[in-house]
Amino acid sequence: xxxxxVGGGLCSPEACETARQLGLLLASRGHILLSGGRGGVMEAxxxxxxxxxxxxxxxxxxxxxxxxxxVDISIVTGMGQARNAIIVKSADVVIALPGEMGTLSEMALAxxxxxPLISLGSWELPGALAARSPEEAVELLDKMNQKCDAAGExxxxxxxxxxxx
Amino acid sequence: xxxxxVGGGLCSPEACETARQLGLLLASRGHILLSGGRGGVMEAxxxxxxxxxxxxxxxxxxxxxxxxxxVDISIVTGMGQARNAIIVKSADVVIALPGEMGTLSEMALAxxxxxPLISLGSWELPGALAARSPEEAVELLDKMNQKCDAAGExxxxxxxxxxxx
Amino acid sequence: xxxxxVGGGLCSPEACETARQLGLLLASRGHILLSGGRGGVMEAxxxxxxxxxxxxxxxxxxxxxxxxxxVDISIVTGMGQARNAIIVKSADVVIALPGEMGTLSEMALAxxxxxPLISLGSWELPGALAARSPEEAVELLDKMNQKCDAAGExxxxxxxxxxxx
Amino acid sequence: xxxxxVGGGLCSPEACETARQLGLLLASRGHILLSGGRGGVMEAxxxxxxxxxxxxxxxxxxxxxxxxxxVDISIVTGMGQARNAIIVKSADVVIALPGEMGTLSEMALAxxxxxPLISLGSWELPGALAARSPEEAVELLDKMNQKCDAAGExxxxxxxxxxxx
Numbered sequence: 001x002x003x004x005x006v007g008g009g010l011c012s013p014e015a016c017e018t019a020r021q022l023g024l025l026l027a028s029r030g031h032i033l034l035s036g037g038r039g040g041v042m043e044a045x046x047x048x049x050x051x052x053x054x055x056x057x058x059x060x061x062x063x064x065x066x067x068x069x070x071v072d073i074s075i076v077t078g079m080g081q082a083r084n085a086i087i088v089k090s091a092d093v094v095i096a097l098p099g100e101m102g103t104l105s106e107m108a109l110a111x112x113x114x115x116p117l118i119s120l121g122s123w124e125l126p127g128a129l130a131a132r133s134p135e136e137a138v139e140l141l142d143k144m145n146q147k148c149d150a151a152g153e154x155x156x157x158x159x160x161x162x163x164x165x
Numbered sequence: 166x167x168x169x170x171v172g173g174g175l176c177s178p179e180a181c182e183t184a185r186q187l188g189l190l191l192a193s194r195g196h197i198l199l200s201g202g203r204g205g206v207m208e209a210x211x212x213x214x215x216x217x218x219x220x221x222x223x224x225x226x227x228x229x230x231x232x233x234x235x236v237d238i239s240i241v242t243g244m245g246q247a248r249n250a251i252i253v254k255s256a257d258v259v260i261a262l263p264g265e266m267g268t269l270s271e272m273a274l275a276x277x278x279x280x281p282l283i284s285l286g287s288w289e290l291p292g293a294l295a296a297r298s299p300e301e302a303v304e305l306l307d308k309m310n311q312k313c314d315a316a317g318e319x320x321x322x323x324x325x326x327x328x329x330x
Numbered sequence: 331x332x333x334x335x336v337g338g339g340l341c342s343p344e345a346c347e348t349a350r351q352l353g354l355l356l357a358s359r360g361h362i363l364l365s366g367g368r369g370g371v372m373e374a375x376x377x378x379x380x381x382x383x384x385x386x387x388x389x390x391x392x393x394x395x396x397x398x399x400x401v402d403i404s405i406v407t408g409m410g411q412a413r414n415a416i417i418v419k420s421a422d423v424v425i426a427l428p429g430e431m432g433t434l435s436e437m438a439l440a441x442x443x444x445x446p447l448i449s450l451g452s453w454e455l456p457g458a459l460a461a462r463s464p465e466e467a468v469e470l471l472d473k474m475n476q477k478c479d480a481a482g483e484x485x486x487x488x489x490x491x492x493x494x495x
Numbered sequence: 496x497x498x499x500x501v502g503g504g505l506c507s508p509e510a511c512e513t514a515r516q517l518g519l520l521l522a523s524r525g526h527i528l529l530s531g532g533r534g535g536v537m538e539a540x541x542x543x544x545x546x547x548x549x550x551x552x553x554x555x556x557x558x559x560x561x562x563x564x565x566v567d568i569s570i571v572t573g574m575g576q577a578r579n580a581i582i583v584k585s586a587d588v589v590i591a592l593p594g595e596m597g598t599l600s601e602m603a604l605a606x607x608x609x610x611p612l613i614s615l616g617s618w619e620l621p622g623a624l625a626a627r628s629p630e631e632a633v634e635l636l637d638k639m640n641q642k643c644d645a646a647g648e649x650x651x652x653x654x655x656x657x658x659x660x
Contacts (some may be wrong), residue, residue, distance in 0.1 A: 002569065032568055055550075057568060064585075073527055073552060074497065075570050076585040079409035081274055082250035089245070090559075090571040101277035101290075108270035109246055125266075167404065197403055220385075229420075238362055238387060239332065240405050241420040244574030255394075255406040307393060410584070411604055415577035434620075435603035439576055442596035455599075 002057075004034040004087050006106040007097030007122065016096045016157070018120065019044035020051075022095065022134035027054025028060025029138065034059060034091055037067045037074065038082070041097045046070035059087045077118050092145055093144065096122035116144060167222075168306070169199040169252050171271040172262030180263045183285065185216075187260065187299035192219025194303065199224060199256055199303025201248070202232045202239065206262045208325035224252045247268065250274055258309065259304050261287035279290035281309060332387075333471070334417050336436040337371025337427030337452065345428045348450065349374035350381075352425065352464035357384020359468065364389060364421055364441040366413070367397045367404065371427045376400035389417045416440055423474065425467055426452035446474060497552075498636070499582050501601040502592030502617065503534025504601065509604055510593045513615065514539035515546075517572055517590065517629035522549025524633065529554060531578070532562045532569065536592045540566035554582045565616040590632050591617035611639060 003026050014152060023045035026033055033049040035042040037058020046056040050070040060073035061083050067074045077083040084106045088094055094110040095118045096103055107125055110117040117128040120137050124130070131137035172184060176279035191198055198214040200207040202223020211221040215235040223236035226248050232239045234320050243247040249271045259275040260283045261268055272290055275282040280291055282293040285302050289295070296302035333356050337349060341416045353375035356363055363379040367388020376386040380400040388401035391413050397404045407413040418424055424440040425448045426433055437455055440447040447458040450467050454460070459477040461467035498521050502514060518540035521528055528544040530537040532553020541551040545565040553566035556578050562569045572578040578599045583589055589605040590613045591598055602620055604610040612623040615632050619625070626632035 002597065055568070057552075057570075059570065073550070073568065074585060075552075075554065077409075077412075077581050078584050079247070079407075079412055079581075080250065080254070080276060082244070082247040082407075082409055084250070085245065085247035086570065086572050086574075090569060091572050101273045101292075104290075105270045105273035105277060108266045108273060109249075112246060112266035112270060125269075127266075162173075220403070222405075223386075224405065238403065239420060240384070240389065241414065242416050242574075242577075243419050244416075244572075244577055247572075247574055251405065251407050251409075254456075255404060298361050358500045409577070410580065411607060412574070412577040412580035414604075415579070416576065419575070431603045431607035431620075431622075433599045435607060438600035438603060439579075442576060442600060455596075457596075 001141070001145070002032045002034055002090060004091035004094045004110075005041065005045040005097065006036065006087065006094060006099065006103050007045075008099035008103060009036075009038055009040040009042070011040040011044065011098065014040060015121065016044040018134055019097050020033050020048035022097075022120070022137060023050075023054070023056070024052040025134050025138045027052025029141075030054070031141075032057060034087055036061065036087060036102075037038075039068060041099060042069035043070065043111075045097075053123075059083055061092070064101025081105070085113075088113055088115055091115055093118065093141060095120055098122050132150040166257040166306070166310070167197045167199055167255060169256035169259045169271075169275075170206065170262065171201065171259060171264065171268050172210075172212040173250065173264035173268060174201075174203055174205040174207070176205040176209065176263065180206060180286065181209040183299055184262050184268060185213035187262075187285070187302060188213025188215075188219070189217040190299050190303045192217025195219070195304075196306075197222060200320070201226065201252060201267075202236050206264060208233035208235065210262075224248055224255070246270070249277075253278055253280055256280055258283065258306060260285055260296075261293070265289050270303055331422040331471070331475070332362045332364055332420060334421035334436075335371065335375040335426045335427065336366065336417065336424060336429065336438075337375075338429035338433060339366075339368055339370040339372070341370040341374065341428065345371060345451065346374040348464055348491040349427050350378035352427075352450070352467060353378025353380075353384070353386070355464050355468045358380025359471075360384070361471075362387060364417055366391065366417060366432075367401050369398060371429060373398035373400065375427075387415050389413055389420070411435070415443075418443055418445055421445055423448065423471060425450055425461075426458070428452050496587040496636070496640070497527045497584035497585060499527055499538040499589045499601075499605075500536065500592065501531065501582065501589060501594065501598050502540075503594035503598060504535040504537070506535040506539065506593065510536060510540055510616065511539040513629055514592050515543035517592075517615065517632060518543025518545075518549070518551070519547040520525060520629050522547025524636075525549070526636075527552060529582055531556065531597075532565060532566050532594075536594060538563035538565065540592075554578055576600070581607075583608055583610055586610055586628045588613065588636060590615055590626075591623070593617050618620070 028048040049056040059075045088109045119128045184206045192214040202225045214221040224240045284293045349371045357379040379386040389405045418439045449458045516538045522544040544551040554570045614623045
């Protein structure tokens with residue numbers, strides 16, 4: 001699956017460590033990591049994906065030079081915050097870590113676009129699932145996958161939210 | 166000024182009437198109305214602008230046929246929810262009426278992009294000003310304008326939030 | 331109609347004068363002028379629209395400060411050259427004046443998106459109509475309008491190219 | 496390097512075979528393939544990348560379901576032809592195969608954005624390099640890389656055009 005991890009461009013040591021562990025867990029399960037490709041939560045998640053031997057895609061607001069050093073593939077949109085919609089639209093599932101208004105806009109777009117949304121210590125929004133740890137977030141993903149497999153579904157997992165609820 | 170009015174694609178009779186009155190007040194003061202150009206709050210605000218003899222710009226997500234019948238100028242982005250960022254970025258001030266996740270994403274983007282944000286019965290976010298009626302929202306705008314005039318400023322009013330606070 | 335005028339950010343005195351006259355003619359017929367909102371051909375066309383008492387919409391690549399001084403309504407996309415697609419998609423007809431690669435990309439997009447395209451001294455592309463003067467360009471527009479009226483059509487004129495050919 | 500291969504959504508057997516060979520050569524040299532992710536030239540190039548054990552990124556105009564079956568990573572822009580600018584902006588070098596107006600718009604954008612552009616049987620534009628075969632196109636890339644290495648450069652190769660000329 002393609003999993004977007006969104007969160008602040010600055011992060012506390014705890015949030016950074018959570019993001020790194022999440023990136024590592026996602027990579028070890030073979031998921032592709034999508035993020036905004038910059039610092040803070042994004043960089044920590046990309047670092048984790050790198051440590052886990054996975055692929056980190058950075059969907060950048062401006063120029064390629066903005067990418068953190070763990071981004072493997074840079075999508076250089078040049079379209080500022082409008083790129084938030086691309087991150088969300090490209091994701092099977094969105095996982096949100098602590099962040100501010102940019103993160104909130106991405107979470108709202110995820111719900112608007114019917115993408116399953118997991119809040120890992122981030123904003124609480126009606127329709128979002130809550131996870132308390134990276135492990136719990138990944139367990140939620142696994143359940144989504146199994147339900148889809150059981151249903152014989154393929155491709156994007158946009159129906160997962162309904163399945164889980 | 167260019168004022169964006171954001172809100173739900175469906176609206177209660179009360180919210181629709183509020184949006185219409187707001188559009189009318191904005192037009193009567195010579196402001197240009199920006200909106201997403203579709204139904205609900207957007208259509209009611211455009212209707213008000215029309216009644217007030219003003220100009221309503223619809224920044225549409227998809228095709229031109231989506232515009233409500235009170236849109237004077239259609240910007241056909243063809244880029245779905247990513248167009249929310251254009252609405253906000255083009256606005257001197259954003260006024261939010263009741264809406265759901267699309268509206269919330271626009272409010273969060275307004276704060277992210279340092280646009281002054283007035284919530285008229287919509288989501289409560291730190292950094293947003295609250296207005297209880299269209300008249301109060303327009304009074305807030307007038308104060309922003311005066312402070313800018315007093316400061317000898319011209320053009321976009323992106324500093325207004327600081328001035329007001 | 332919403333008419334996009336595209337062309338170089340720098341222009342020769344002749345091309346600038348042609349753009350100004352075209353803007354004036356379009357405004358005097360009640361058309362809304364769309365352009366990229368910057369200098370050169372764009373500025374001259376906006377100046378003409380202003381002189382003709384019309385409305386000039388600038389669909390800007392970056393920030394609002396980039397708008398030339400004759401832009402009445404600024405659409406601040408913040409998305410660089412990707413905004414070219416919005417200019418074209420929002421237009422009933424695209425008129426191209428001399429320009430370089432940005433202009434060529436807009437002309438190609440116009441044909442790709444089935445917008446009628448008039449080349450007024452610009453690149454020659456299969457499918458584009460050629461005009462030798464602003465008057466001739468506007469006559470082509472008038473013919474498009476009449477054929478639409480005769481056909482009882484309303485709204486966007488995207489079928490005009492077929493009608494003319 | 497990230498190499499964009501652009502070309503028609505439909506292709507002749509010859510152009511398809513050229514695209515497939517090009518994708519294979521790029522993958523075997525470790526380059527990441529960017530494309531529009533749909534059919535024709537895009538699909539053939541992705542197939543080649545797949546055969547060569549490489550990574551194919553599809554930057555899609557609409558929905559994820561549009562991706563051809565050899566796309567490894569889908570960037571779902573939902574922004575139609577405006578996505579062409581993202582393909583080009585994300586690329587170190589753009590290689591164009593036969594195509595129509597969409598392809599021409601991408602080639603023009605490449606030159607506008609100062610991306611090195613190789614025409615492999617596609618439109619002839621001033622500033623584009625011409626290659627007669629996939630092998631020759633890849634040789635041009637290798638030369639660009641060596642000159643960059645010699646210059647001690649890293650990262651995006653946007654200066655290559657100047658180096659080659």
